[in-house]
Amino acid sequence: MNSKEYIRGIIKTLVLKLLSERKRMYGYEISSKVKELSANEIQLTYGALYPILYKLEQEGMLSTESEMVDNRARKYYSLTKKGREMAKAKVSELEQFLEVVKNILIAPKTNFEAWGG
Amino acid sequence: MNSKEYIRGIIKTLVLKLLSERKRMYGYEISSKVKELSANEIQLTYGALYPILYKLEQEGMLSTESEMVDNRARKYYSLTKKGREMAKAKVSELEQFLEVVKNILIAPKTNFEAWGG
DNA sequence: TTTATATATTTAATTAAATTATATATATAA
DNA sequence: TTATATATATAATTTAATTAAATATATAAA
Numbered sequence: 001m002n003s004k005e006y007i008r009g010i011i012k013t014l015v016l017k018l019l020s021e022r023k024r025m026y027g028y029e030i031s032s033k034v035k036e037l038s039a040n041e042i043q044l045t046y047g048a049l050y051p052i053l054y055k056l057e058q059e060g061m062l063s064t065e066s067e068m069v070d071n072r073a074r075k076y077y078s079l080t081k082k083g084r085e086m087a088k089a090k091v092s093e094l095e096q097f098l099e100v101v102k103n104i105l106i107a108p109k110t111n112f113e114a115w116g117g
Numbered sequence: 118m119n120s121k122e123y124i125r126g127i128i129k130t131l132v133l134k135l136l137s138e139r140k141r142m143y144g145y146e147i148s149s150k151v152k153e154l155s156a157n158e159i160q161l162t163y164g165a166l167y168p169i170l171y172k173l174e175q176e177g178m179l180s181t182e183s184e185m186v187d188n189r190a191r192k193y194y195s196l197t198k199k200g201r202e203m204a205k206a207k208v209s210e211l212e213q214f215l216e217v218v219k220n221i222l223i224a225p226k227t228n229f230e231a232w233g234g
Numbered sequence: 235t236t237t238a239t240a241t242a243t244t245t246a247a248t249t250a251a252a253t254t255a256t257a258t259a260t261a262t263a264a
Numbered sequence: 265t266t267a268t269a270t271a272t273a274t275a276a277t278t279t280a281a282t283t284a285a286a287t288a289t290a291t292a293a294a
Contacts, residue, residue: 008126008281039217051252051273069271097118101159104131145241149241191242
């Protein structure tokens, strides 16, 4: 599957979804988790992920805590109240969109006439 | 729903899907049909649609017939053999992708621990 | 009658959101 | 000492859209 093509636009929503499931996550962890959950199909690149996290923080959607773990710097991100609301809205929005697209994709040839063809 | 955000990358596949259901369609018709099938959620802009149709024709995926209908120029697009194969592959690819994303989005909080959280 | 709306295609300018590449740094296994 | 994994950050580039502008006809409304 060439997911790259379809990823664009949904990264922010995926990140918000994962953060809504946990108290906090760090960037590398988010990327790894998405890869794992998608059976290696979706690889969030860091060049996309970190700017999104930065922007969400600037917008007041995320709060951060920096820590040293095993002598390496780590930056944890948590949803704020505003961020939790945004996550909920975005996830619901994307779910609806996926449904709409799916309905177009699964329409069988035999049904085409029925929906106005 | 703010579909604009999520549309990117899937337009080509939607176009190929619609064309795979019909002998031929013209640009305006494709845009109208997508709008109708998505209950006005997805509006393919012509600035995106026509360059995609042009490119697919250049790649040998589409053949065209220009006709005058009601004194207005109309350009019909049909899938070639190569185009039909591409349509099949692209639709299947997108379906799989949607499934993967949906599985991430629907994962309930209570299940998070189960999938390694 | 002139205005708005719908039909129809095309293309240039601009913007947004990615990818790719680069930089920096530590830990561990081969 | 080399490769791989962990971890963040950002600049340069590319891609794929949106927006806008150009062109043209038909029809309904004001």
